[in-house]
Amino acid sequence: MKFPVIRPEIPSVQAWAGYLEEAYGSRRFSNYGPLSGRLESWLCEEWGADCTACVLTSSGTAAIAAPLIARGISGKVLLPAFTFPATLSAIKMAGATPVLMDVCRGDWRVSADALDDAFAATGAQAAIVLCPFGMRSEFSTHARIASQHGGILIIDNAAGLGVDRMPVESSPDVFEAYSLHATKPFAIGEGGVTFANVSSEKALRRALNFGLPAAVAGELPTWGINGKLSEFHAAVGLAVAAVFNAQLRARRGMAARYIAALLDFPEVCFCKEPDDSAWQLFPLLLPTTESVDAFEEHTRLLGMEIRRYYRPSLSSHFAVERVTECPVSEDLSQRMCCVPVYSNASESELDEVVAIVSSALCRALKRT
Numbered sequence: 630m631k632f633p634v635i636r637p638e639i640p641s642v643q644a645w646a647g648y649l650e651e652a653y654g655s656r657r658f659s660n661y662g663p664l665s666g667r668l669e670s671w672l673c674e675e676w677g678a679d680c681t682a683c684v685l686t687s688s689g690t691a692a693i694a695a696p697l698i699a700r701g702i703s704g705k706v707l708l709p710a711f712t713f714p715a716t717l718s719a720i721k722m723a724g725a726t727p728v729l730m731d732v733c734r735g736d737w738r739v740s741a742d743a744l745d746d747a748f749a750a751t752g753a754q755a756a757i758v759l760c761p762f763g764m765r766s767e768f769s770t771h772a773r774i775a776s777q778h779g780g781i782l783i784i785d786n787a788a789g790l791g792v793d794r795m796p797v798e799s800s801p802d803v804f805e806a807y808s809l810h811a812t813k814p815f816a817i818g819e820g821g822v823t824f825a826n827v828s829s830e831k832a833l834r835r836a837l838n839f840g841l842p843a844a845v846a847g848e849l850p851t852w853g854i855n856g857k858l859s860e861f862h863a864a865v866g867l868a869v870a871a872v873f874n875a876q877l878r879a880r881r882g883m884a885a886r887y888i889a890a891l892l893d894f895p896e897v898c899f900c901k902e903p904d905d906s907a908w909q910l911f912p913l914l915l916p917t918t919e920s921v922d923a924f925e926e927h928t929r930l931l932g933m934e935i936r937r938y939y940r941p942s943l944s945s946h947f948a949v950e951r952v953t954e955c956p957v958s959e960d961l962s963q964r965m966c967c968v969p970v971y972s973n974a975s976e977s978e979l980d981e982v983v984a985i986v987s988s989a990l991c992r993a994l995k996r997t
Contacts, residue, residue, distance in 0.1 A: 631932035634910065634969050637811040638876065643684060645868035652860040657912055661834065663684075664863035671870050673824060677795050684823045684832035685863065689787050689808025691856035692721035692821030696783050696804040697755060698836035698853055707747050707756040708785075709739050710944035710951070710958035715808075716757055717943055722854065723727050728753060729944050729951035730993055731958050737761040741770040747952045748778035755781045762912045762938070762967070763788030763814075765905040769816070772803045788909035790815045792875050795824040804829070810864065814907040815873055817865040820858050842880060876972035880908040883970050883979060887911050890983050894990050908966035910936060918963045920993045925966065927989035933982065936967045974979060 651663050672683040677719040686692040693716065697706065706720045710729045720727040730747055733740050739758050741926050747753065749923070756775050760766040768784055775782040780802070786792075787808040795805050806814075809820035823833055835841060837856035855901035881903040891899055891913070900906060915921045921937065928935050944955035968986055971978070 630929075630934045632934065632969055632978075632985070634934040634936045634967065635812045636969065636971050636973075637816055638972055639816055640865060640868035640872070642873075645864045647860065648864035650865070655894050658860045659857055660838065661857065662860040662863070664867060665858055668863045668866045668870065669822075671867070672824075673704045675870075676790065676793075677824060678826050681795050681828045682825050682833075684825065684833045684837065685831060685858035685866075686821040686823060686856045687858055688819055688856070689806060689810060689821035690715045690719045690722060691837065691854065692806035692808070692823045693757065693783055693785055694722040694854065695823050695836045695856060696781060696829070697723035697725055697832050698807075698851070699832035700755070700781055701851065702781070705751050705753040705755045705950075707739075707744065707751065707952070708943075709757075709759050710942045710955035711737060711761070711939055711961055712759045712785065712943065713787065713939055714943065715947075716759065716788070717947060717949070719806075720757070725755070727949050729949060729955060731944075731953060731955040732961070734957050734961070737961060738766060739771070741774055743952075744771055745774045745778075748774065748780060750906075750952060751776070753780060755783065757783045757785050758805045760784065760786040760789045760792075763790075763792065763906050763909055764900055765789075765792050765902075771963065772800055776800065776802050779861075788813050789875065789905040789907055790822075791796065792905070801826040801828045809862075809904060813909055814876065815866075815869055817862050817869060820862045820866065877907060879972040879974070880970050883972075883974060884908045884911055886979055886983050887968070887986065890987050891990075893987070894994065896994055897990065909971040910938075911970050912938065912965060912967045915964050915966065915993065921964055921966050924989050924993035927992045928968070928985060931985045931989060933969065933985045933989075935969075938962075938965055938967050940965070 652678040706725045711732045741941045784805040790807040803826040810816045836853045840851045840853035885903040940962040942958040
C-alpha cells in the first residue's frame with residue numbers, strides 16, 4: 630500500500646537519546662522522573678491555562694481512567710456510543726459502569742440537553758464526552774450540567790492535542806485526556822496525558838501510582854493502577870515537542886488541500902476549517918453505506934488505505950447498559966471513513982493523495 634492510513638512519525642533515536650542522560654544521571658526511569666516533569670511543564674505552557682496541571686500517563690486509556698479513580702467514581706459513567714472502544718475500556722479499568730448515549734447527527738457529539746436528561750435518568754457520577762477525530766469542540770455547557778448533577782466531566786480528546794488550550798482553571802470537575810500513541814499527531818510510541826485543575830494533580834498521581842503515597846504510613850486511602858509514563862517515552866516526547874508546531878502546520882496544510890478538493894462533493898460531510906483539528910486523519914461522512922464500500926475499494930485499488938471509524942458503534946458491539954437506543958451512532962459508524970494525513974508528505978505525494986481521494990469519490994458517488 631503506497632499510502633497507508635497511518636504513517637507513524639516517531640523521532641529518530643539520535644533525536645531523543647541525548648535526553649536520557651538526565652534520567653541516567655538521576656537513576657530515575659519512571660515514577661514521575663525529571664524528563665516527565667520537563668515534558669509536563671512544556672505541555673502546560675503550550676496548551677494549558679493559568680491553573681492547569683498536566684499529568685503524563687502510560688496510555689490514552691489510562692489518561693481517561695485516572696480522573697475516575699482519583700474521584701472514587703464506582704457507579705455509572707455516561708459515554709457516547711460513537712467513539713473508539715478505549716473510552717469504554719477506561720471506564721471498566723476504573724471499576725465503574727459504562728452507560729451508552731446516542732450522539733447528534735449534525736455534529737457527531739452528545740448534546741447538552743441529552744446529557745442533562747441522562748444524568749437525571751441514571752444518577753450517573755460522571756460523563757465522558759468525545760471530540761470526534763480530535764476536532765475542536767465546545768463543552769462548557771456540558772461541564773456545567775455535570776457539575777449541577779454532582780458529577781465530573783471528562784473530555785476524551787485523544788487525537789486533539791494542539792488544537793485548543795485547556796481552560797480548566799474555573800472548574801476542578803473537568804478533565805481532558807489525550808493520547809500520545811504512535812498513531813497520533815503528537816506521537817511518542819505509547820502514552821497519554823491528563824489536563825486538569827491543579828487541585829486534582831496529587832489525586833491523579835496517586836491514582837496512577839497504585840494509590841500511593843498513603844495519607845498515613847502503612848495505610849492506603851484509595852486504590853490505583855500502574856499508569857505512569859516511563860522516562861524513555863518522555864525523552865521521545867521532548868524530541869517531538871521540538872518539532873510539533875511545524876508538524877501541525879504541515880498536517881493542517883494537507884487538510885486544507887483536502888478541503889479545497891472536497892468542495893466539489895456537496896454530498897460528503899467534512900470539517901471545512903483546517904485549524905479545527907490536529908488531523909490524525911481526515912474524516913469523511915459519505916451519504917450511504919454502499920458509497921463507503923465503493924470508496925474503500927477504489928482507494929485500495931489506487932494504492933491508498935482508509936479507515937472506517939468508529940465502526941462498529943459501541944452500541945452494536947458491546948452488551949452494556951444504554952440510556953436509549955443509539956440509531957444515529959450506528960448509522961454514522963457505517964458511513965464514516967478517514968483518509969490519511971501526514972506531516973512529512975512531499976508536494977508530489979500531496980498531489981497524488983488528493984487526486985486519489987477525488988477519483989475514488991467520483992467513482993463511489995457515480996460521478997462521470
